Each structure stands twice: as C-alpha cells, then as structure tokens.
Amino acid sequence: MSERGAFWRNIVYEEIVGIVGQKNVYCDEADLLCYSRDAWQLTVPWIKGGGELPKPDFIVHPENAEQISEIVKLANRFRIPLIPFGGGAGVCGGTIPVHGGIVVDLKKMDRIVKVDHKSLLVTVQPGILGEVLERELNKMGYTLPHYPASMYCSTVGGFVACRSAGSLSSKYGKIEDMVAGMEVVIPTGEIIRIKPVPRSSTGPDLKQLFIGSEGTLGIITEVTLKIKHLPEERRFKAFIFKNLHSGIESVIKIFRKGVKPCVIRLYDYIDAQFTLKGKAEIPEGGSYLILGFDGSREIVDLEEKIATGICLEEGGVEVSRELAEHWWRHRYDMYYPDAFRSSYSIIADTVDVAAPYDKLEELYWTIKRTVEERNPGVTMMAHFSHFYEDGGSIYMIFFTQQQDHERAVKVYNSVWKDALEACLKVGGTISHHHGVGLVRAGWMHKEHGKAFDILKAIKRALDPNNIMNPGKLGL
C-alpha cells in the first residue's frame, strides 16, 4: 500500500484505530522495520549487505477474534494485505510483508482459555509462546509434547499455521496430530469454530485445511490441543554406528517391534563430529544415534531394553547416555540468535525434507551429492530427527563462506534450487516442518503437481480479494 501514500494511509489508520484503539496500532519506522523480517537466514546477508526488506504499513495488536473479524472486513474493503504474525520465528519468510499491508500481531491474545482435565485438552489463544504454555502446563502436571527449537520465541498460532514439529515428534507426532479443535477468522471476516471431538465422520476434516495454511486462508484465533500428563520417566541412550545405513535400519526395526521412542535423532558423519565434539569416537562414515524413551517406568524399561537389543544387533556401539542428555539439555541452543551462523558473507541454512523409508537414504545422498557437486565450497551435513512408522525426515544443513554478501546470496539460492530439485526427483516432500513461506513458494506446483490447482481454487473461493498473506505458499 506504501505507494498509495499518506492520503490513503490516513483513512485506513483511522478505521484501524476505531477497531482496536490507538494503543494497539503501530506505524513508526522503527516498528515497521522490526516487522519486515522473520528468522529466514537469507535476510541476514541481505541486510548486512545494505539491502532493505519490504515493510508493512501498519502493525495491529488485536485483543480478540471480534476485532480480527473487523480488521479482515476492513482489509477486504480496502484490498489491503493482512499478514498474521506470531513470534516471527519462522525460517522461510512467511511473515515478510512482501506486498505491504497490515501485520496482525497476535501476541496480545495469549491466554490459556480452558483446561479440560478429563479429556486432557487445553484451549489457548494463538499468541501464547510455546515455552510459556509449557511452563503453565507443567505446573498442573501436564505437558504439550511439542518442543520445537524455537519454542522460546514462537507461538501456538505459528506452530499450527506452519505444521511445526518438535523433538518428541516420533512418539507424539507433529502439531497437526495434536490439534483437536480450532477457531478461525476466515477471509470474509466470519468466525468459524471446529469443535474438539476425538474423531468424526461428518465430511472432510476442515482443521487440516487451516493447519499449514500459513495465514493464507484465515487467522487462527483459538486452538484446542491434546496434552499429556508429565511422564513418570524420560531416559536417553546413545549409539555409534559404522555407517548411516545401520542407524536407519535400527530405527526401522525399533518401530517394527512396536516400540515408540520419544526421541530419535540420527546424525550423519559430519554432523556427528560437529555434535559430539570429540566426546566419543566415530569411525569415518559412521553415524550417531540418540534415542529417548518416556512414560510409565515399566514401559520405558521394556522399550529401552528392546531398542538397545536391536541397536547392538545392528552393530551399534553404546556410548554414554550423558552425551544424549547433553543434547537434550541444549536442544534449544542452536536456534537462538547468537547461534546463527549467517553474517555478511557467511550463510548457513537447513533444508528439511522427508520421504518414506524406501527412498530415505537415496534422498539424503542425492541431495548431498547434487548440492556439493554443483556448488563448490558448500558442505552439507544432516541429522534425521523425526521418524515415523513409514518414513522419516532429514534436516540437511548447509554452510558456505563467500567473498561478499552478493555472492553468498547467489550461492544460497543455488543450493536451495539444487536441493529441492533433487528432493522432488527422488519423490520426497520439500518440507517436513519448516513450511513454505517465500523460500519454497515457487516450488509448490512441483511439490503438488495438479493437486496445487485444488489449493489455488480453494484460495480463490475463500479469499477472492487475496488479502490473506498474499504471495505465501505460492498463492
């Protein structure tokens, strides 16, 4: 909207103030600048090289769904883009206001609305931080077993909008497996509610339409999540394997025995060295596996016993569980700003992909070899950090230092292109949990083929004025 200038902006400003009150509207340059980025690595060399990012026109802090409904109606009247905003913790550019407009920051809607002790369900507003919710639940003896690395600065709304995953996903699933109900302000401004029921056979599951919609189909204003009692016990184990294959085989066999570790992390040779820092020896080409078990003590005992037996049978060498516990204690470190390795000319990022087991190793090798061959000076390392009965994800990390930021950005884009193309060639999915945002927006038609037309048709039907986070998800 920026180019439409002060005249329009003044009219819209008055309307917004009429809805949320002056104290909840921001448009100072400093504020707008803050909301011009998220945690996308590409923005670092861009900014450090003197580049600017698109700024929004306004930031609003609504206090309830009714205010959001009014803002959505306003946006339709003026054809202003709306960008729902949680913690700004996304790593794909999903909240960058590429077309200007109004950032709808949900952090004032951060209440725990209801705890259903009988069904173990918690209903929260979208702006609550993951860590704050977890602490409150812990006080009551509960946990939402969803620990993404970003959880100190990411919100439940963000989790749901982006299909996020946490370190316990192998047992408890991703956020899409935890949502029982939700309230959404759809692009017409209507407020819809999807009631929490354990299962239903009354048509399509509309929750799964809004989960992962990244703000393009509505603004999530309430979420009901499945919670658990804090586990009686949580215990870790660590193993070194002579190669990646044996590590993956062990994981598959553990699942086939009906054991569900809460943590399964398998590091490739480079990432294992990086993680172990010499605290355990690893043979060249080897891999490093962390397993976690939680729940009732007797079940943990049995699961640990069965899983250990399988790992040893596959040639794994057990190392101190303290190594795994160290990872658990430091599991959030890598996310936070001082751990970011990107700067003016250095850039690092992760490409999180997933595939069924029949393609998983091929996916790893194809991406690694393609990227390293085509981009001299780039190294890829990986850990496989989310496993399921039918397949797993790979967290492929790349790193490069270039002469200057322009070169860094160029290599960055090239690596992404090579990695995603390789992923699709093998039959994997181009994101397991980071989402699409801008970094994968141009890849949605390749990921989904003709099925992407379905999503585009739904977008047109629900948001005819295209006000909801335009340009994201390829929509």
Place this chain on the structure above:
Amino acid sequence: MSERGAFWRNIVYEEIVGIVGQKNVYCDEADLLCYSRDAWQLTVPWIKGGGELPKPDFIVHPENAEQISEIVKLANRFRIPLIPFGGGAGVCGGTIPVHGGIVVDLKKMDRIVKVDHKSLLVTVQPGILGEVLERELNKMGYTLPHYPASMYCSTVGGFVACRSAGSLSSKYGKIEDMVAGMEVVIPTGEIIRIKPVPRSSTGPDLKQLFIGSEGTLGIITEVTLKIKHLPEERRFKAFIFKNLHSGIESVIKIFRKGVKPCVIRLYDYIDAQFTLKGKAEIPEGGSYLILGFDGSREIVDLEEKIATGICLEEGGVEVSRELAEHWWRHRYDMYYPDAFRSSYSIIADTVDVAAPYDKLEELYWTIKRTVEERNPGVTMMAHFSHFYEDGGSIYMIFFTQQQDHERAVKVYNSVWKDALEACLKVGGTISHHHGVGLVRAGWMHKEHGKAFDILKAIKRALDPNNIMNPGKLGL
C-alpha cells in the same frame, strides 16, 4: 435424468459406451434396481411396504482412472450426477442415486498396485474389498489393521470416502490415520496425485479434504495405506463393572498409563446382556469391557498386566477371556443380511456419535433418555467401541417394532432427530464413522455451524456443475 427420457439417454449411452465399452455399461431394470439402495436400514421397511427407491440411469464399471476422467468430463457436459460406488455397504444412504445419473461402480478396479516392504505401505485401487486385501496382505505377513464389520462387502474406496473405523481403532486409528497418499479424479476430470510421505509442511493436507468427502469432491482411484507386520501376539481380556462409569474410568486410566489396547469395547447394561447371553453374570446397571492387546509378546504381557491392574482397582471383576475371544471370532456377524433385524414393521439402527471424555457419559445418558422418553416403545442400548486418548465414540443402537411400515418409518425418523439433537446439545459429533450420506445430510449445518459454509464454498469451487453425488453431505 430419467424424466429427460429415451432421447437423451440414448445419446449419453453411446458416449459412455465409447469410453468404457459396452460390456462395462448396465441399464437393465434389474441392474438399476440393485443400485437403488445401500445398507441403510430405513430402506428395508420402505421397500417391504411397497415403496420404491430412486434408480440410477446407468451403471458403469470403469477399468482405470483415465476412463473415470472421461466419464467425469462427460457428466459435466450433460450435467449428469455421478455416484461413486464401492461395495454398497454404507448404512447412511450415501450411494442412493437420489437425482438419478450414472453409478460409477469401482469394483473392476480392485488391484494391489504396489507393496513397499521397506516403508510398510500398500497401494491399492479403490474397488478392492477389505477382506480380500487383508487376506493378500496376511499371505505376505502383513495386515491393514482396519476391520470394520462390513469388511467382507466393503471396499477401500468406501472406507476412505466415508472415514470408516474398524475394531482395532483404539490402537491403530481410523482409516484417515492410515492413508499416506492417494490419487483422485477431481470434478473437472483432472487426475491428481498426493504422494505418500510420512509428514509434510507444504500447505494444507489435501488428503483430509477427500477423505470423508463421500463422493462429493471427486472419485478416489488409488490409495496408499500404512500396513503393519502381523502381530506376534493378540490377546483378550474381559471384565464386568458395577456401572458404566467405572468402565469408562478404567479406559481413561489405561490410556493415561501409556497403554494402547488394540480393542476396547465397553457395553452398557442392556447391550452387555444381549452380548453375554447369560455366559457371565452382570449386576443391574453394570457394564462389560473387552480389551485386546497385540504386538510383540513382551509388550503385550506388560500392557495386559498394567491394564488388568487398573480394571481391578476400579472394581472390575475379571471374567473368562473366552468371552472376549468369542466376540472377536464373531465380530463380523452382526453386519450381514441375516443379522439385520429390520423388516416390514421392525426397525433397528445405530447412531454412532463421539465426544471428548468430559462429555462422553453425558452424551450417552442424554441421547438415551431423550430418545426413550420421546419415543415410547423404543429401547436404546449402546457399546463404546472406539476410544482415544481424548475421548471416545458411542454406538447407540435402537430398536422398535410398530404396527406397520409407515409407523416404523415415522418412529425411525423421530428417533434420529431426537438422538442427533441431543448429541449436538451436549457438544458431541453426530457421526464417528458411519458418515453422513442422506441420513445426516440435513444436519451438517448444525454439526459444523458456519464452518459448513467453507465446505459449501469448496464444493462450488471444485464442482461448479454439482455433478458429484449431489444431495449427499448436505451438498
């Protein structure tokens, strides 16, 4: 189309023959009559009272997705309704051709396309019968742990289209939890594929749009399902409780301990008497619980031990496991025609509902009391046969004998109205796994509130000519 008469019918017939060949098109009166009904109980007194059901104009048996695509395009040109048809085993009228048109019977598309032994995924065509697929999988040492009572005459396409559930749902989930990928001919005739990946964060989960769409959004032409190795062990237990409450409390506590029985069936007093037939004594107002455990022997041992401890603590009295095994062996009996209790003036049916635990007992009592109070001569009994960590389903069975079929139909409709209204008042969902079809079509707006507008908008966007199973799902 019937009223448009022979002239039109002839034109369309030639076109259909051009697509699928003469041998795959049926329009004899006897054939049309066969496809005028499914297993909806209401049709029994209706037919026995001399009533007729709406017949289709043609039945086609396509042999591949390309033929279906052509039929869909043809249907768009002539605005002819299409009714996808699997086994005709549905109990909600979902395949009754209320507006005439072409029944697309998928039973010629019944192949197992691929078995992925590494990822434990099987890809099948939609027309394969559940029982046939299971036997083929068993030969390879696998199982699709999905055993609906109808499985000898229902198809995978039907399972998916209606969000069906089987007796092992408490551990393995409903069919929507087992679908990894699918191919669908959408209402434009385009063939879309959703590739099987364990999880993805690339926008909404479009699978969950077609699962449960009951033929209103497309025709499913291929499904990839998660399978398991046949369990090393499957073992049952049975308990009698002094009331329903203690039975439900036991189930909740079993889940809270992290134990996941593959079978959990809790019968209320009347249903328990009906099921036990005097083989075990049950106190007035008591309940009867069947538990099943499967998997690795050690895990089964431990789960059985923990669950038994909980049941005894809750005042349960253990009875012979042979009683539970008897149910397991006879679990399909109740579905099949000679077990149908409806006739000219007798009508029985089930209303399958679900709710979180905080509402589950209230749901049971409210429906039972409301229906019995308002409909003298009607008895409701129930079993709770699908439990999850956050809630469960209730299979509420009613039975009535009236003077004649007109009276039977009237009471039938009245019971349904009272039951569903009571369900919604409590906050339950009006179907756990039977689906919507016609019997609940008029209730979709009450079930979903304004969210139903979303579904209607999607329907209009994807199927502008409303050719796909019109009148079902309230669409």
